[in-house]
Amino acid sequence: MTIGIVGAGQLGRMMALAGYPLGLEFLFLDRDARTPGGQVGPILAGEITDRGLLGQMSQRCEVVTFDWENIPVEALEELPGKARIAPPLRALAAAQDRLSEKRTFELLGIPTTRYAAVDSRAALDTAVRSIGLPGVLKTRRLGYDGKGQFVLRKPADLDAAWAALGKSPLLYENLVPFDREVSVIAVRGRDGRIAFYPLNLNVHREGILRLTRAPFGNAALTRQAQRAARRLLEHFDYVGVLTIEFFVARGRLIANEMAPRVHNSGHWTIEGADTSQFENHVRAIAGLPLGSTRARGHAAMINLIGELPARHAWLAEPGLHWHDYGKEPRPGRKLGHMTLVQPSAAQRDRHAFKVLNKVDRATWLAIRRV
Ligand code: AMP
16 A cells, blocks of 8 residues: 655654555655655655646555645645545644634633634734733744744733734734643544553743653543543544644643644654554554554653754664654754653653753753753
């Protein structure tokens, strides 16, 4: 069976690397062969919205998936050819627009931030009056890794926020004074079977994920997260991996956003779980049985952002797994990650903090202040 992947970033690459041992084949669609996916599998080179190339992919593949949630839904609708699309486009459409995402959470009784759509300077005044300060103004579409966001703390910030973002449709929401950030990764098979990975405890800095530790074994929060994920999976008749990111405030989860795909906070599952999120995603969309999501010990994943440290010393570090995505360095760009797995949470934290202190000192200092 051949699986088409629209977008050949690191997520697509890790899907393919997980699927080859199952006897699956892959075909990417993205700019060129130098993309992370293009380095490990055949690629149709061109725009990801190119109808001709999408049609070719749909002819050659049984199922088409994506590794990026901002692919225009219209491009994927009514593809000529035989391919199914998974996850469903309705879930993709909901996740692409922060307003429809919030409405979906509300519809399904999933607690989320207070929010208002903002389409004009006057609407921003109204939103801030009703929701209050501090808050975050976000572009409804195409935001990622903290891009397209402006934190408003005082009335004088409104003009600057509007000047920065006012050209796009926006959403204003309250700034949540969270204690922690967690995410849940869930997977649903073609037969409707659902499995959950243990909760991830995430640390962001400047809007970018820096560190994930898992399992985060809080039973009450795990129940809330799984209830939310189950509702979304069933609502969309979903097939594949779905991620929800939450704030934890006063012991309760507040949904921030969902991703209809494998997720950076689940990279630890490659070495830290019986079956990785990437393998379970391709199993689900290929109609194969899901694998166990059990954690094997206690894992930490550290993102390598902007530039890769010299790998020589890190490859010699016992228990450390190195992932280089094969991308050109650029400030703020995710170039790779490291995972380590230890028998206990305390050992894992000791090891992770030692590594973090060397490769991402700013995050290490931020965590130590908490
Ligand atoms: P997002 O792109 O919406 O996932 O935001 C990236 C990061 O910015 C989040 O993981 C949080 O650390 C922070 N952030 C975004 N929205 C809020 C909010 N409403 N309240 C507090 N922190 C936020």
